[in-house]
Amino acid sequence: MTGNYSREDMSLVVKTASRLTAGIILIFGLHIILHGHLAPGGGFAGGVIIALAFVNLLIAFGKETRLSRISENVASKLETVGAVMFLAVALLGFFGGTFFMNVMTKGEAFNLFSAGTIPLSNISIGLKVGVGLFAIFLALVILERSRK
Amino acid sequence: MELHILLLFMIFAAITAMEVKDLFSSVISLGAVGFALCLAFLMLKAPDLAITQLVVELLCLIILIRATIRKDLPLVVEGRWVFNTFTTVIFLCVFLSFSWLALRELPSFGNPLMEVVRKYIEEGVNKTGAVNLVSATVLDFRAYDTLGEVAVLFTAIIGIMAVLRKPGKKNHGDAA
Numbered sequence: 001m002t003g004n005y006s007r008e009d010m011s012l013v014v015k016t017a018s019r020l021t022a023g024i025i026l027i028f029g030l031h032i033i034l035h036g037h038l039a040p041g042g043g044f045a046g047g048v049i050i051a052l053a054f055v056n057l058l059i060a061f062g063k064e065t066r067l068s069r070i071s072e073n074v075a076s077k078l079e080t081v082g083a084v085m086f087l088a089v090a091l092l093g094f095f096g097g098t099f100f101m102n103v104m105t106k107g108e109a110f111n112l113f114s115a116g117t118i119p120l121s122n123i124s125i126g127l128k129v130g131v132g133l134f135a136i137f138l139a140l141v142i143l144e145r146s147r148k
Numbered sequence: 149m150e151l152h153i154l155l156l157f158m159i160f161a162a163i164t165a166m167e168v169k170d171l172f173s174s175v176i177s178l179g180a181v182g183f184a185l186c187l188a189f190l191m192l193k194a195p196d197l198a199i200t201q202l203v204v205e206l207l208c209l210i211i212l213i214r215a216t217i218r219k220d221l222p223l224v225v226e227g228r229w230v231f232n233t234f235t236t237v238i239f240l241c242v243f244l245s246f247s248w249l250a251l252r253e254l255p256s257f258g259n260p261l262m263e264v265v266r267k268y269i270e271e272g273v274n275k276t277g278a279v280n281l282v283s284a285t286v287l288d289f290r291a292y293d294t295l296g297e298v299a300v301l302f303t304a305i306i307g308i309m310a311v312l313r314k315p316g317k318k319n320h321g322d323a324a
Binding site: 032036037038039040041042043044045048049051052055059076079083086087090099100102106107108109110114115116117118121122125128129132133135136137139140141 | 195196198199200203204206207210211214215273276277278279280282283284286287288291292294295298301302305308309312
């Protein structure tokens with residue numbers, strides 16, 4: 001059993017490179033999410049990029065070190081939080097009359113704080129997609145481990 | 149012109165992915181199809197789709213490579229090749245004739261039939277305040293569709309978590 005786990009992590013080169021780049025990938029994903037209403041991208045793409053940053057660390061360092069930071073249950077709960085946030089943004093529209101109404105102030109175009117509820121929706125979808133896809137990857141890795 | 153070259157490359161890569169004997173090479177060819185599709189989206193001036201296609205393709209490739217890298221599944225190729233070729237040719241003929249009939253009726257490229265789309269493009273920035281028209285459409289005009297997509301993803305993740313949950317691992321520990 002322990003023999004399998006010691007083969008999990010990769011070589012020093014891969015470890016160092018992924019330690020240096022994981023943070024940059026994470027910041028790039030956040031940038032894609034937050035600028036979803038100004039530039040190409042949005043919640044889904046940014047969320048997948050965030051999931052890729054965690055998957056990168058998981059592959060390089062092995063399962064054990066990563067799972068101590070963010071476990072399967074935490075990922076599952078955070079994903080639910082994202083889904084409920086999106087529904088809450090949708091329900092905010094009832095202040096203006098209808099479901100999904102854009103009630104917040106539009107602001108000025110080309111500004112970061114503009115477009116009403118669209119950035120909030122982007123953030124919630126990004127949280128949901130990123131954590132959800134990472135949870136799927138964790139579940140698949142655990143399945144593969146338990147088969148051996 | 150470049151688009152046609154890319155499409156031909158995608159068809160060749162897809163045929164390679166089906167015909168090659170090794171499972172790992174098949175996954176790599178599938179990745180080539182996905183990245184060529186990403187380039188095609190860029191040429192058609194759809195950067196949102198290109199970004200999404202690129203990152204989803206990367207995640208799928210990582211999962212598929214991890215799943216297939218140490219497994220060598222045997223391929224059954226013998227027998228019944230006359231019947232297989234015959235059915236393949238018949239279905240190709242039926243598919244091509246029906247798609248010729250269907251594609252003839254489509255509107256020409258870049259001229260959508262729906263009038264409501266023109267309204268989105270003209271008044272999108274004023275009505276929503278978002279400069280990115282794709283975000284404005286997905287999260288404001290057509291937010292119901294996005295809600296459905298979120299529900300689909302949520303259900304998929306719940307299903308995976310229910311099927312692949314922890315107890316399987318615990319049983320293995322007891323057996324060992």
